[in-house]
Amino acid sequence: MLTFFIALLTLVVGFLTYSVVVERLLPPDDRETPAIAHPDGVDYLPLPIWKSFLIQLLNIAGLGPIFGALSGALWGPVVYFWIVFGTIFAGGVHDYFSGMLSERHNGASISEIVGIYLGPQMKTVMRIFAVVLLVLVGTTFSTGPAGLLALLTPKSLNVTFWLAIILVYYFLATLLPIDKIIGRFYPFFGAALIVMCVGVGGGLVVQGYELPEMWNSFANLHPRALPIWPLMFITVACGAISGFHATQSPMMARCITSEYQGRKVFYGAMVAEGVIALIWAAAGVSVYNGTQGLWDATTSLAGQSALVYDICIRVLGPVGGVLAMIGVIVCPITSGDTAFRSARLTLADWFGIDQKPRTKRLLLSVPLLLCGALLSNMNFQVIWRYFSWSNQTLAMIALWAAAVFLCKVRHNFWPLAIPATFMSAVSSTYILVAPEGFGPMISKMVSGEALTGAAAIDAAAKVGYPVGIAFAALCFAIFWFKCVRTNAAE
Numbered sequence: 001m002l003t004f005f006i007a008l009l010t011l012v013v014g015f016l017t018y019s020v021v022v023e024r025l026l027p028p029d030d031r032e033t034p035a036i037a038h039p040d041g042v043d044y045l046p047l048p049i050w051k052s053f054l055i056q057l058l059n060i061a062g063l064g065p066i067f068g069a070l071s072g073a074l075w076g077p078v079v080y081f082w083i084v085f086g087t088i089f090a091g092g093v094h095d096y097f098s099g100m101l102s103e104r105h106n107g108a109s110i111s112e113i114v115g116i117y118l119g120p121q122m123k124t125v126m127r128i129f130a131v132v133l134l135v136l137v138g139t140t141f142s143t144g145p146a147g148l149l150a151l152l153t154p155k156s157l158n159v160t161f162w163l164a165i166i167l168v169y170y171f172l173a174t175l176l177p178i179d180k181i182i183g184r185f186y187p188f189f190g191a192a193l194i195v196m197c198v199g200v201g202g203g204l205v206v207q208g209y210e211l212p213e214m215w216n217s218f219a220n221l222h223p224r225a226l227p228i229w230p231l232m233f234i235t236v237a238c239g240a241i242s243g244f245h246a247t248q249s250p251m252m253a254r255c256i257t258s259e260y261q262g263r264k265v266f267y268g269a270m271v272a273e274g275v276i277a278l279i280w281a282a283a284g285v286s287v288y289n290g291t292q293g294l295w296d297a298t299t300s301l302a303g304q305s306a307l308v309y310d311i312c313i314r315v316l317g318p319v320g321g322v323l324a325m326i327g328v329i330v331c332p333i334t335s336g337d338t339a340f341r342s343a344r345l346t347l348a349d350w351f352g353i354d355q356k357p358r359t360k361r362l363l364l365s366v367p368l369l370l371c372g373a374l375l376s377n378m379n380f381q382v383i384w385r386y387f388s389w390s391n392q393t394l395a396m397i398a399l400w401a402a403a404v405f406l407c408k409v410r411h412n413f414w415p416l417a418i419p420a421t422f423m424s425a426v427s428s429t430y431i432l433v434a435p436e437g438f439g440p441m442i443s444k445m446v447s448g449e450a451l452t453g454a455a456a457i458d459a460a461a462k463v464g465y466p467v468g469i470a471f472a473a474l475c476f477a478i479f480w481f482k483c484v485r486t487n488a489a490e
Helices: 002-025 049-060 064-075 079-104 110-118 120-152 159-175 182-206 231-235 244-253 259-287 291-300 304-316 318-351 358-374 380-408 414-433 439-447 453-489
Strands: none
Touching (some): 049 259, 049 318, 064 291, 079 231, 079 244, 110 120, 110 244, 110 380, 120 159, 120 244, 120 318, 159 318, 159 358, 182 304, 182 318, 231 380, 259 291, 291 304, 380 453, 414 439, 414 453
């Protein structure tokens, strides 16, 4: 149990100290924010800081830090290291710069920010990448809640019915001004998410669940012996670092009323997400008495939503069931609607379409939701794996863009360049060894036979590990010679 509290305290201390260091790299000033300079009553709309924080938390958190942490807990307490240090030195840094650079560029989406600092080619790549990712996220976060609602309601209200209801809600949340639905209800949903997590964390302590200590089990405890590197660093995306946050932060960058709110809203929400992930990682491995028990529960129950529900019932009883319903139904819906809204804003920035007129918002919202409806039959589990990799790849690109910004303004770029290099190694290595990537092809090439599971990953790693490290080194070398050396010579 001591390990859990040390990790929790480290997250708090990290926010109180390192977030201040990060803030000094892009120091706030008294300039007018986009919400104050030119409010449009739709997307650029001043909100109080408590609302901005809770909306940002719910936008970035949802079920990501819960599902990811439960899957990451299969490796044992070692996951605490990634959640804590990933949040402080990578995720918080990424989110602060994603939000503040957007705020400094009139609330621009992440694809536009990348284009400014990494060039027009990368801007085009990011535009396509971001829109596709956001539509897939919105779609996958509609089918899960629809299925669960169908189980909890009369048979006449089937999955198709609830899917239609959710998509109609998505349409309204995407189309209407941010204060009409998101600004009105999200703070309450965000508070409910916090209550659920605090309740689960408190329940673990009060009921005397055995929380494993790092020093007793600092090893790879995965029941299927899957390697920690790079799989754990991809599995736990939300809760450590997630590129999806870079698509969400511009929404609050358009709503904060002072640059001095940036550290609390962007870095602070990331730390809060890290706390949520830490609690659920501890819950997964303690409620089921170790990683093998967690694996058995994961494979026997009907999906991650059922796992969350089961943990809440075990720890909190009937009250936990209510909170779990909020978690597994409301949270994915709130991630889905902001995903579609972000997709609309990205397209609007791409094509220069003014979003104040309702007809122009309809022009973008209707096709996006139609795409979501057509893609609603896709397999959630498959999309989630690609979503996790896409998350980290997008985070890698956003970190490099911020590193270039700091280099150009002649500030200390190492707090950005180091996590950017690390994430370059993570993303490239994963896609080379993972079953959903090039792993099967490479493992067969190395071993001469079709392997599965840990054996396939180990074989692919003989190529994937050195190539991934080489790719990360290449990224840093390009950054050094094209930016650092160039600036030094000027």
